[in-house]
Each structure stands twice: as structure tokens, then as C-alpha cells.
Amino acid sequence: MSGLWPLTVRELKKWVRNPTFFFTGLIQPIFWIALFGSAFDITKFLSGPSGSAAASFLLDGAPNYITYIVGGVLTTMGLFTAMFAGTQIIFDRRLGPMGRFLSSPIRRSSIVFSKIISSVIRILPQVVILVVAAYLIPNGLKFVHGFTIVDVLVMATAIILIAFIFSSIFSVIATRMTNMQSIFGIVNLVNLPLMFVSYAMFSKAMMADWLGNIAQYNPVSWSAEAIRTVIINGSLTSSQWVQEGRWLGALAALAAGLLLLTYYLVEKEIRD
Amino acid sequence: MMDGTIIETKNLTKVYNGNIKAVSDLNISIREGEIYGLAGPNGAGKTTTINMLITRIAPTGGSATVGGFDIVRDSLAVRRLIGVVPQDFTADEDLTGRENIMMVSQFYDVPKAKAKENIGRLLKLVELEDAADRLVRTYSGGMRKRLELIIGLVHEPRILFLDEPTLGLDIQTRTQMWNYVREIQQKLNVTIILTSHYLEEIDALAGKVSIIDHGKVLITGSPSELKASLKGDIITMTLTDQKSADLMKTVPGVIEVVDAGPNTVKIKVDNADEALPRVINFISQHELSTIKLTVQKPSLDEVFLEYTGRSIRDEEGGMDRMKTAMNLRRARQ
Ligand SMILES: Nc1ncnc2c1ncn2[C@@H]1O[C@H](COP(=O)(O)OP(=O)(O)O)[C@@H](O)[C@H]1O
Numbered sequence: 001m002s003g004l005w006p007l008t009v010r011e012l013k014k015w016v017r018n019p020t021f022f023f024t025g026l027i028q029p030i031f032w033i034a035l036f037g038s039a040f041d042i043t044k045f046l047s048g049p050s051g052s053a054a055a056s057f058l059l060d061g062a063p064n065y066i067t068y069i070v071g072g073v074l075t076t077m078g079l080f081t082a083m084f085a086g087t088q089i090i091f092d093r094r095l096g097p098m099g100r101f102l103s104s105p106i107r108r109s110s111i112v113f114s115k116i117i118s119s120v121i122r123i124l125p126q127v128v129i130l131v132v133a134a135y136l137i138p139n140g141l142k143f144v145h146g147f148t149i150v151d152v153l154v155m156a157t158a159i160i161l162i163a164f165i166f167s168s169i170f171s172v173i174a175t176r177m178t179n180m181q182s183i184f185g186i187v188n189l190v191n192l193p194l195m196f197v198s199y200a201m202f203s204k205a206m207m208a209d210w211l212g213n214i215a216q217y218n219p220v221s222w223s224a225e226a227i228r229t230v231i232i233n234g235s236l237t238s239s240q241w242v243q244e245g246r247w248l249g250a251l252a253a254l255a256a257g258l259l260l261l262t263y264y265l266v267e268k269e270i271r272d
Numbered sequence: 273m274m275d276g277t278i279i280e281t282k283n284l285t286k287v288y289n290g291n292i293k294a295v296s297d298l299n300i301s302i303r304e305g306e307i308y309g310l311a312g313p314n315g316a317g318k319t320t321t322i323n324m325l326i327t328r329i330a331p332t333g334g335s336a337t338v339g340g341f342d343i344v345r346d347s348l349a350v351r352r353l354i355g356v357v358p359q360d361f362t363a364d365e366d367l368t369g370r371e372n373i374m375m376v377s378q379f380y381d382v383p384k385a386k387a388k389e390n391i392g393r394l395l396k397l398v399e400l401e402d403a404a405d406r407l408v409r410t411y412s413g414g415m416r417k418r419l420e421l422i423i424g425l426v427h428e429p430r431i432l433f434l435d436e437p438t439l440g441l442d443i444q445t446r447t448q449m450w451n452y453v454r455e456i457q458q459k460l461n462v463t464i465i466l467t468s469h470y471l472e473e474i475d476a477l478a479g480k481v482s483i484i485d486h487g488k489v490l491i492t493g494s495p496s497e498l499k500a501s502l503k504g505d506i507i508t509m510t511l512t513d514q515k516s517a518d519l520m521k522t523v524p525g526v527i528e529v530v531d532a533g534p535n536t537v538k539i540k541v542d543n544a545d546e547a548l549p550r551v552i553n554f555i556s557q558h559e560l561s562t563i564k565l566t567v568q569k570p571s572l573d574e575v576f577l578e579y580t581g582r583s584i585r586d587e588e589g590g591m592d593r594m595k596t597a598m599n600l601r602r603a604r605q
């Protein structure tokens with residue numbers, strides 16, 4: 001009686017069938033990596049042997065800026081896609097399907113979890129495309145220490161958790177709201193701060209102290225750093241593994257907390 | 273439930289936002305197997321009543337049981353038992369008709385083979401087989417209403433709620449819809465709770481009706497009882513000549529006979545079904561012959577007028593106003 005499966009299948013069918021939605025979703029990662037990779041690349045001002053030493057310091061040892069930010073761009077893309085999970089809930093209420101769901105013997109939470117799961121799934125092909133695009137562009141992503149299954153697992157785990165975290169937050173907000181404009185307003189209010197008050201685009205060394213300090217509490221930083229660490233270093237030292245475990249652990253703990261909170265709040269009420 | 277009652281409300285009340293009393297102290301009792309109508313103008317509280325019974329919204333006062341289950345405490349059990357065809361469309365426009373029904377069948381854990389069988393039968397019943405694999409976006413209003421009707425039936429519910437099943441449909445499509453509803457009740461043996469602001473629809477379909485206005489039940493009974501309670505069927509007769517017409521004024525056992533044009537009289541009776549044989553006997557006894565005879569019974573519209581002092585037509589407005597109201601409802605949310 002849960003309804004989770006048929007509702008998730010419905011979301012994915014709608015996604016695959018909507019060509020605009022589908023293709024823009026696939027082209028978006030290419031744009032992102034091309035734009036972010038060149039727009040924020042401050043290392044281009046550094047030249048000569050001392051310049052490349054400074055660049056290497058700013059980029060935590062990454063061979064170039066694209067390699068440094070790919071984790072940040074992946075995370076930000078996950079964040080932006082996930083924030084729109086809530087709008088689908090408002091559409092369902094406006095266009096009628098919600099009325100059907102609410103009078104069926106399904107769990108209220110499965111209505112919301114179907115949105116969350118499908119938005120997580122929608123992000124995965126974007127991740128693949130973005131990594132491939134980053135690898136193919138000139139002076140792009142370099143796996144200095146090889147590309148291993150560990151890199152893949154860390155990337156997938158971090159992005160899935162980030163997508164889960166933000167789509168559940170925005171879905172719960174949407175269950176309490178009836179107005180599309182309000183949810184867009186909230187998305188617009190928080191998207192850029194979440195992106196820039198984090199280590200997604202710049203390392204802590206490049207930030208004002210206060211900004212760097214706040215950024216360490218942003219889950220976007222945790223995901224960006226988790227991916228970055230494995231990409232730059234390849235095989236990690238034991239102290240790097242501890243740090244890696246902290247980032248992924250924090251993401252997992254936050255996701256688990258939000259899972260319970262979402263379940264509790266949504267089972268209690270979805271506005272009709 | 274012992275006496276075959278399947279739905280019962282006790283002082284069921286819904287107050288929106290602390291001041292809009294949409295339904296107040298509603299008491300109705302519905303027997304298993306009947307088609308029960310809730311009739312009343314727009315804003316009477318029909319949808320609010322249905323929404324409480326289907327557990328979509330919680331009452332603010334009173335209580336109700338559906339199939340023996342309390343609508344608040346056992347809401348999940350109620351939802352399993354009922355089928356719902358809400359006033360507004362619920363199908364997903366980006367899926368096909370068949371996919372929509374299939375999805376809903378999964379909400380009720382109908383086994384796949386069984387669901388396929390039911391869906392085939394239901395699509396056939398409402399003549400949607402040919403359109404079943406098209407996206408719902410391409411359906412006409414009438415097709416969408418028919419689809420909604422069978423989506424509510426795919427899990428073979430014992431009780432079906434139909435909220436304004438013909439709202440926005442043209443006359444032909446409406447009568448077609450009535451036939452589907454009758455067929456469903458006979459073939460599938462479900463109890464149907466039907467709301468409508470078209471009183472002739474309730475008259476055509478319901479075995480029992482409650483007329484509601486401003487959230488209150490004005491009167492309950494079978495449509496024929498309600499109409500009979502008005503006492504005033506009219507038999508209009510045109511005879512061959514004025515002498516015969518005048519003679520008709522002496523027919524016994526009627527309320528009154530008045531002239532109504534050349535060679536024509538209007539006879540007012542309590543109940544035309546019983547009076548007509550007497551009138552016909554009178555005619556043959558006196559060897560008169562009639563050219564034309566019509567019987568006019570009061571409609572539920574007159575019943576509504578009798579109990580509210582105003583006509584339901586005044587409230588109804590045109591179809592355009594209805595549509596505007598529906599759009600406004602959407603926009604408000
Ligand atoms: N969600 C709501 N919030 C506030 N008032 C409502 C809401 N839904 C309905 N109403 C009001 O309750 C009354 C009854 O409405 P409704 O049950 O939809 O009537 P009907 O279905 O008979 O047309 C109306 O006055 C309507 O404006």
C-alpha cells in the first residue's frame with residue numbers, strides 16, 4: 001500500500017517523455033563545466049615557476065582549475081536540480097493528481113519520496129556527462145593518479161546525498177505551500193549563497209576568513225571537498241581517509257536526519 | 273451496518289478558516305446498493321461533504337462512518353474501501369489513459385493480471401478503448417470525465433463517490449454519462465454517492481436524495497416522494513369541442529379544473545398516476561374523445577423552490593460562470 005514504486009515510475013516517465021526537459025538537463029552540465037571552468041579560473045593570472053607553485057597551493061595541488069572545481073560544479077548542479085523537486089508537488093496540487101493521491105490508501109510520504117528519488121535519479125546521467133565533458137575540454141580534468149572505482153563511488157555517494165538533502169528540504173517546504181511564486185522566491189534567495197558560501201568554486205585559502213569559516217558548515221562544501229580529495233590525490237593517506245570519512249559521514253548523517261524529518265512532517269500533513 | 277446502512281453522518285460539520293461554515297450538522301444515512309444524491313446549488317457544501325467522507329479533509333465537528341469505519345480514526349480503512357471521482361480532473365496529462373488507471377490500481381495493490389482485466393472491461397464500458405493509449409492531454413472534456421469515472425472503479429470499490437460527474441459537459445454527453453452510471457451501479461453492484469447541481473440529473477439517477485443548501489439538509493426522500501409531496505400534478509386535455517371540455521369540470525376526485533384555451537382544460541390532481549385512470553374512465557363513461565393529453569409532474573426544481581423560496585436556476589449561472597469559478601479556484605490555491 002505504499003505507492004512509492006508507481007509514483008516514482010510516473011515521475012521518470014514524465015522526465016524521459018519531455019524532450020526539452022530531458023535534453024536541457026543533459027546539455028546543462030556541458031555549459032556549466034565550460035563556463036565555471038573558465039570564468040573563475042584565477043590561476044591564469046599566475047605565470048612562471050613561482051606562479052605555478054602559487055597556483056598549485058591555491059588549488060590544493062590540483063594540476064589545473066577544472067580538476068579543482070569539478071567536484072564543486074557536480075555538487076552545485078546537484079543542488080540546483082534538487083531545489084526544483086518541490087515545484088513538482090505544487091504542480092500536482094494545481095493540476096489535480098494530488099487530489100487522487102490524497103484519497104488513495106497510499107502513504108503520504110511516498111508522494112514526496114517519489115519526487116526526491118526521481119530527482120536523485122535525474123541527476124546521475126548529468127554527473128556522467130559533466131565528468132566526460134570536463135575530461136574532453138582543452139586543459140580539462142586530469143586524473144593525475146588514475147581514475148579508479150573509488151573516485152566513482154565517492155562522486156556518486158556525495159552527489160546522491162546532496163541531491164537527497166536539498167530535494168527533501170524543498171519538497172517539505174512545498175507540502176506546506178500553495179503558491180509557486182513563493183517557492184521560486186525561496187530557491188532564488190538561497191541558491192547563490194549556498195553555492196558561493198562553500199568550497200565549491202574556491203578553496204578556503206582564497207576566501208575571506210569569516211566566509212571560509214561559515215562555508216565549512218555548508219553541506220555543499222562537504223560534498224565538493226569529498227569529491228575533490230579523491231580526484232586530486234588518487235590514493236589517500238590514512239589521515240586523508242579520516243577527513244574523507246568525516247565529509248561523507250556528515251552528508252550521510254544530515255541525509256538520514258532529513259529522511260526521518262521528511263517522513264514525520266509529510267505523514268502528518270500535505271496541504272490539499 | 274446491521275440494517276444495511278453503509279454510510280452514516282452525525283452532525284457532520286466543516287468550518288473553513290474559523291468562519292466559513294461550509295457544512296453544518298449534516299445527518300444523512302445511506303443504504304448499501306443505492307444511488308444517493310446530494311443536490312444543491314454551487315457553494316451548498318456538497319464537495320466539502322464528499323471530501324470529508326473520502327477522508328481528504330478532516331471535519332471540524334460531528335462524526336461519520338463509511339463502511340463501518342470512522343472517517344477520522346480509520347481513515348486508511350475508509351480509503352481502501354471507496355472509489356472516488358472528484359469534481360476536478362485528477363489524471364496526469366503527461367501519461368496515457370491506460371497508464372493513469374494502471375498507476376491507481378497499483379495504489380490499491382490490485383494484482384497486475386486482475387488490473388489488466390478490470391481496465392480492459394472498464395475502458396470498454398465507457399468506450400475509451402481506442403483512446404486508451406493516447407496521452408490524456410489530447411482528450412476532450414467528455415473523455416476526461418469518462419476516464420475519471422473508471423479510474424475510481426479500477427480496484428472494484430464497494431462505494432463510489434461521484435462529485436459533479438457531468439459538470440461542464442454538453443447535454444448529449446451528460447445523458448451518455450448517466451447511462452454509464454446506471455450501468456455501473458447495476459453491473460458492479462456498488463453504492464454510489466452522487467452530487468450535482470443539476471436537479472434533473474439527481475432525479476434521473478438517484479433512488480434517494482438530500483437537498484442541501486448553505487451546508488444544511490433541507491429535505492431527504494426519494495425524488496418521486498419529494499415531488500409528490502408538492503401535491504400538484506397537472507393533466508392538460510384538449511377535447512373535440514367546448515361542450516366536452518365543460519363537462520370535464522365535473523370529473524370527481526381532483527383538486528380543480530380550469531379552462532386553458534379552446535376546448536382545453538387543465539386538471540390539477542394530487543398524483544397523476546392515480547388520477548389518470550379515473551379521468552379516463554370518466555371520459556369513456558361520457559363517450560367523450562380527446563385530441564391531446566399531457567401529464568406534467570413537478571420537477572425537483574419546484575421542490576427546491578418550495579423549500580428555499582428561490583429557484584436553483586438563479587444560482588446556477590451559465591456554464592461560463594461555472595468555468596470561471598473553477599479556474600478561480602485553481603488560481604486561488
Ligand atoms: N478550501 C476552502 N477554503 C475556504 N472556503 C472553502 C473552501 N472550499 C470550499 N469553501 C467554501 O465552502 C462553501 C461550500 O463549498 P463546496 O463544498 O465546494 O460547495 P459545492 O460543492 O456544493 O459547490 C462555499 O462557500 C465555498 O466557498
Ligand SMILES: [Mg+2]
Pocket residue numbers: 318319320359435436
Ligand atoms: Mg462542488
